Amino acid sequence: MNFLRAAIREPLLHFVLIGAVLFAFTAWRQHRQDAAEIRIGSGEIAQLAAFWETQAQRKPTAEELRGLIEERIDEEVLAREAVRLGLDRDDVIIRRRLAQKMAFVSDDLAVVTEPAEAELRAYFDAHKEGYTTPDLYALRHVFFNPDRHGMALDADAQRALQRLTRGANANDVGDPFMLPRELADVSRDDIARDFGSAFADAVTSSMPGAWAGPVRSPFGVHLVKLESHTPSSAARFEDVRDRVREAFLAQKQQETNAALRAKLRKQYKIVVETAGGTGS
């Protein structure tokens, strides 16, 4: 009792109490004035109606439309309250959606300007290997079908090789074959796609100008003659400028996006707790 009486007379308590009442009053007034607005605009109402129409196959009545709007308001209120209570914080779907939204915004900001000619040339010089033409080959071959020669396949091919070496016309040797018997300006990969890798390797490493073989392919055996081999050559900038520009722009866009993300990261102290301890 004595304690209570003493407390009532305590000026500090008066000060605190008056302060609390004043604070509550201003907070209440503030709330009344700033009550967050929920505005359902005419555009959105039209959209709600259009959506309703596609489902019901007719326009909503005035009452139905009122119902749609009421529902929309409830949705907005609940969503905002959920945010106020922090319900959005541990939700992976909401977080991803936000990140995605931000990525859209930031990627739009990162506009890449048209590169200067010198920039393109520098890029070309640094990436020359991507613009070289591969080694190109010209070759002839004749084919021996295993279904026709059976056990004599290799012997028949050997005999034909001797005929060719003595100068026989290649058109008179071997079996008909559906793929071309002469190939010009083809790369090793071009040969491999139609005849398999083993065949391509054998042909491209054989001695130019002489008939060789037998060489196996998934079709059967072949005798081959490498006619010419043009070593790979670097492209001229002028011939590939468009491709260079495209690659350059793609790389710039990536870099700009990455830089923007790095800049945003700098605004945070990032701590990653790994199993072994804390690292950053």
Place this chain on the structure above:
Amino acid sequence: MKSRSLLAAAVVAASFAGAALAQTHTPGYNRERNAYFGDLHVHTKLSFDAYIFNVRATPDDAYRYAKGEALRHPGGYDVRLSGPPLDFLTVTDHSEYLGIVPAMNDPQHPLSKIPYAPDLFSTDRAKITAAFQQVAASLREGKYLPELKDVPTMRSAWRTVTESADRNYVPGKFTTFRAYEYTSAPDGQNLHRNVIFAGARSPDLPFTALESQNPEELWRWMDQQRKQGIEVLAIPHNGNGSDGRMYQRVQWDGRPMDRSYADLRTRNEPLTEITQVKGTSETHPSLSPNDEWSGFEIMETYIGSDTKVTKFAGGYVRDALKTGLEFQQAQGFNPYHFGFVGASDTHDAAGPYEENRYFGKVGLLDAKPEQRGSVPAAGHTWQDNPVTASIARYQTWGSAGLTGVWAEENTRESVFAALRRKETFATSGPRIRVRFFAGYELKQGLEDQNDMVSQSYAHGVPMGSDLLQKGSGAPRFLVWALRDPHAGWLQRVQIVKGWIENGKAQERVFDVACSDGLTPDATTHRCGDNGATVDPRTCAVSENKGAVELRALWSDPTFDARQRAFYYVRVLENPSCRWSTWDAIRAGVEPNPQLPKLIQERAWSSPIWYVPQS
């Protein structure tokens, strides 16, 4: 200064001359034509359904995959061609709501504010399905959902498609075409078409099924394009899902067909797709009871639903060719005078052409073996495995097909010209090459000559052509098939004949070349069994069975010079494992007992029509 600019002009002129020279022929040019392989039917994220299936690959990605690069599948794994790159590819996204669904998922885009937009991308399957059905229903009815008709977005997506096609075209190496899919499905009956433009010009926006579901309107629009110098053709697909409507005997509105209808149709549709993932539309066992190979990858439902097809006549291409003969005979015009192509119709931007590397075609929906009925769900066996409607559908799908064209070089001009003249063939996936000629001057022994192709071009007609009657004798047919070096061996080559007898179209299948030293029986016209086997536990095939190539110079033993007829080639490989068997082996389970364990891969040439001169 003056001399320098003169010099510059000379250099420019020289380089132009060089370019012009280079453009006459690209490397690999072959007067006797090369076989090029490609896929004319590929969807990317710009298709409303593909995006919902979680596919995020772009048209550029589709071309990258075709050129041999790896692509990340929505299921979280990489896919890549195991064989060589493709020679050509067209991206054919659904023109209806082109690019709209991706925009709905872009928070910055006004379309994302549509109330059901979030449902499309939710993790709740029921919500996705409900939202998806809205769009699907709009396509069935052929009416725009007004809130989704955002023309600027569709125009910009179409620009993405066309620019990507132009950018990825490498003359001599890799051909692309500007293209799209016209997605007409009145009452769910499939009348889809792929529309392919010849060059680097195309209209601002495609003509879609939301403008009209009536393909005749599409053809008239294509005629308009042609008048403006934009060459274009259309290729229908999945007649098997049309419930008899794709190749029906009347016009769209039920009126009888007439010559102008047939002209309109054949002018715009020189080709049809005979095979793809959603089944093969060559023929149905009920239509071809005497064809032992007719039951190949048959799909008996509508597209994207469980509705059963009840009418097979009018849905399959052999039947359509026969219908065409009957019209020609009775009324003097033929609405079904077309060649064949094969395709994937993948919605993953990547086609599953190989049985042992199958990954489905609808993104997340059939990404795993459990989802496509080749492996039972976890904790289940085949005896108690719950079969959902989608599993029941996906398990009947086959792996993708390919188109082969005979073209001088791998350029837009040359490949498009081959499509136009129907010098095309289709395969069930392997790159089997097939030549087919007919003529009266093809000499005995031609099939053993090294120059048989140039002789055949000089003295005969290739696949896709008409052979006009010459005298009362029988013409000869040269058939030549070569195996895919990366796939199986050939078992037999057949010629499928359709002809008119007493006003009615008939059909018959003749084996004309057999592997392993066998010959066709003179009365049954069948090759004997070559004894090729497959071990269903490992999919290993028997060694030394089957042929590298098969060749024949054939005359029709039943030929009657007065009877109108068509002939096309079917090449059969030895049996091999179906994709579902490969899936099961990898998972260490028994293959699904409801599914065939083995298939016979195959190729089909475009027909040659014999035309009697009365």
